[in-house]
Structure formats: structure tokens, C-alpha cells
Amino acid sequence: TDSARQTLRLSACVTGSGVYDSTDAGSTWAPIAFTANPVRAALTSDGALFVALGGDEGATSGGVGRYRSGQWQSVTPPQSTAAFAGISVDPAKPQIVVAAENSNRKIYRSTDQGVTWTAISIATPDQHTPAYYPPGPGNWGDAALVIDPANSKRVWQTNGYGVLETAGITASTTTWTWQ
Numbered sequence: 001t002d003s004a005r006q007t008l009r010l011s012a013c014v015t016g017s018g019v020y021d022s023t024d025a026g027s028t029w030a031p032i033a034f035t036a037n038p039v040r041a042a043l044t045s046d047g048a049l050f051v052a053l054g055g056d057e058g059a060t061s062g063g064v065g066r067y068r069s070g071q072w073q074s075v076t077p078p079q080s081t082a083a084f085a086g087i088s089v090d091p092a093k094p095q096i097v098v099a100a101e102n103s104n105r106k107i108y109r110s111t112d113q114g115v116t117w118t119a120i121s122i123a124t125p126d127q128h129t130p131a132y133y134p135p136g137p138g139n140w141g142d143a144a145l146v147i148d149p150a151n152s153k154r155v156w157q158t159n160g161y162g163v164l165e166t167a168g169i170t171a172s173t174t175t176w177t178w179q
Helices: 002-008
Strands: 010-014 018-022 038-043 049-053 063-068 071-074 084-089 097-101 107-110 142-147 155-159 162-166
Touching (some): 018 038, 049 097
Parallel strands (some): 038 084
Antiparallel strands (some): 063 071, 155 162
């Protein structure tokens, strides 16, 4: 069945090496014909694999790739030329994807598996900002981005300073709270 196949499918990003796929729960691995610098990946419930490309903090180029039906496609938000680090898909709605640039806190959301993207507006300052956080706009790297599986409007983000979350990723301007 489809759900049994997806349970057996694993994908791994290996920085400097590429993306690898396993269809037997990790017993064997095969490289996917894609050579860009992968950082993180997210697998949709309908089998599409999204990969944030770019490398570690400080990388200046990259994008977002989608691997579906044996084919790679760049689905990088057209308003971006930056490296990406965070990527997440909605477990219940495979068409919804969020992606974060590696720096400068730029986050994008797609409702059609990366065909089109909307830049997320972020209100400043954040709520409950820790005292150790440097004043002014943050230039830290986005380490990871995750859509909450219990509430697709809630998104969690990590960076070099901690964890933030928004309860309303679909709001015209999002408010982020440090956790």
C-alpha cells in the first residue's frame, strides 16, 4: 500500500555529498541524481521530497528543490537568491510548504507545493525576546523550520539563539514568540 511504502522510504541530506534515498527502511541507500548542497529535507504525505539547499550559516547561494516522480525541479521562491536552511511540509496537506532562508529571517509559504510562494511578513519586535539576543534586526541563521502537525497555522523555528513560534503563519503579519 502507499502508506506501507512511505513508512519504508527514508531520505537523507548529506552536506557536501548530496541527497540519498532508501526504500527499505534504511537497509540500503542510493544517491538521487542531484548534486547541490542539501541542508534539510521534508517528505510530503503524497511522496514529494522538498530539500533546502545552500549549506551552513554563512552560505550565500542555494534554493529549494522538489523531487517528485523521479524528477528534480527547482522550486525556489523567485524573490530569493539566498541559501536555504529550513523546510517543512504540512503532514495533513501535502501542498503546503514553508521554507526559510539561511539568514536574515526570511520565510516563505507555498500552498501549491512550491509553484508559487508568499513571503511571510514578520512583526518586530518578537514577544518575550531573551536578554541575550542582540538588539536590532537579527542576522542569525535559520537552523530549522517545522509546521506543527496538530495545528498547521503554528510554525516553529530554531536559530543560534533559541526557539520561536508563531500561532498564525497565515496572518498578514506574523507575530513570533520566543520559547
